[in-house]
Each structure stands twice: as structure tokens, then as C-alpha cells.
Amino acid sequence: MPDCWTGSAPSRWGELAARIAEAVAGRAGRPALEGLAQAHRSFAHDRPGRWQALQRRAGPAVVGSDAARTVVALTDAVLRDYDVPPSERVHAARLLGSTINGYLSLEHIGSFDHREPAPEVSWRRTIDALDALLRAWPTAPAAAP
Incomplete structure (x- = not known):
């Protein structure tokens, strides 16, 4: 199996x-x-094979x-709305x-099926945490290692 693909991937991305x-x-x-995250999630739920096919290294095409x-x-x-500086957006x-x-x-492999609360509750908390983190994103560029 190659380490990257081209195939019909643009249609999946489309x-x-x-x-x-x-x-x-x-x-x-x-x-x-929320819209961005939910679009990914609905794609993964509605089209699991197509979503799974996107979970590998993409080639230049x-x-x-x-x-x-x-x-x-x-x-x-979405990141501009949070005032994440251009140098930090990547x-x-x-x-x-x-x-x-x-x-x-x-979620796809059922890792959240064995315990309460329901995955939807954790999903909401994940969005809450991302929102809080993006609102507090540092304005100074990250230091090089």
C-alpha cells in the first residue's frame, strides 16, 4: 500500500x-x-468509508x-474569527x-460506547474546550525548538 494517495480523493474532499x-x-x-466540527462529524457518520479514506497521507495532487x-x-x-494571528493559524x-x-x-471504533455519559455529551465538552482555547490563543509566535 502506498504511503500517499491521489485517486478520487479530491471528490471526497469536495x-x-x-x-x-x-x-x-x-x-x-x-x-x-461548531459548524466546522459538526460538518466533519456528520461526514464521518454519514459516509464512514469516504471519511476513513481521508485518514491517510495525501499526495501533492x-x-x-x-x-x-x-x-x-x-x-x-474560522480561526480569523478568533483573532488567532496569521503566524499561529497553522x-x-x-x-x-x-x-x-x-x-x-x-468514536468510529466504539471507544466511547462502554461508559456514561453518551458520546454526544463529550463531543459538546470538546467543542467547549476548543472554543475556550481558541479565545485564549497566545498572540506571540511559538518559539522554535
């Missing part, structure tokens, strides 16, 4: 981009964050596709992607 665009349209701040650039631009727009976008996809991966 479907996700359309969901995100609809979910964040006319929203700012927390409502836009996919990364450069209009659909992938749209997802990045929409995520960046870090914040990585945090969002890691948190959302990590949650969805664990």
Missing part, C-alpha cells in the same frame, strides 16, 4: 468542503467552530486540489484537525 461551507456560512466564532484548498480556507476563516489548524479527527476515530 464533499467535505461542501458540508463545511454550508455549516459555517454566515457564522462566526463559536457557531462557526490532493493537497493542491481546489477541494482541499477550500477546506483549508474555511478552517482559516498551529491552531493542526490542533483542530487532531482533536476533531482523533475524537471521530475513537
Whole structure:
């Protein structure tokens, strides 16, 4: 199996981009964050095979596709509403992607099925935490290691 793919990935990204665009349209701040996260979650729930296919390293053709650039631009727009400085947005976008996809991966395999409260309650708390974190994002650039 190759370590990256091209295939029909732009169409998968296109479907996700359309969901995100609809979910964040006319929203700012927390409502836009919720829309972004929920678009990912509904895509993962409604189209589990397509979502799972996106969970691997993308090749240059996919990364450069209009659909992938749209997802990045929409995520960046959500972060601008939080006044995350441009130099910090890549870090914040990585945090969002890691948190959302990590949650969805664990939910997908049933990791949250064995204990109360329901996964929906934890999902809401995750969005609460992301919102609070983004509102408090540091304005100084991250120090290089």
C-alpha cells in the first residue's frame, strides 16, 4: 500500500468542503467552530468509508486540489474569527484537525460506547474546550525548538 494517495480523493474532499461551507456560512466564532466540527462529524457518520479514506497521507495532487484548498480556507476563516494571528493559524489548524479527527476515530471504533455519559455529551465538552482555547490563543509566535 502506498504511503500517499491521489485517486478520487479530491471528490471526497469536495464533499467535505461542501458540508463545511454550508455549516459555517454566515457564522462566526463559536457557531462557526461548531459548524466546522459538526460538518466533519456528520461526514464521518454519514459516509464512514469516504471519511476513513481521508485518514491517510495525501499526495501533492490532493493537497493542491481546489477541494482541499477550500477546506483549508474555511478552517482559516474560522480561526480569523478568533483573532488567532496569521503566524499561529497553522498551529491552531493542526490542533483542530487532531482533536476533531482523533475524537471521530475513537468514536468510529466504539471507544466511547462502554461508559456514561453518551458520546454526544463529550463531543459538546470538546467543542467547549476548543472554543475556550481558541479565545485564549497566545498572540506571540511559538518559539522554535
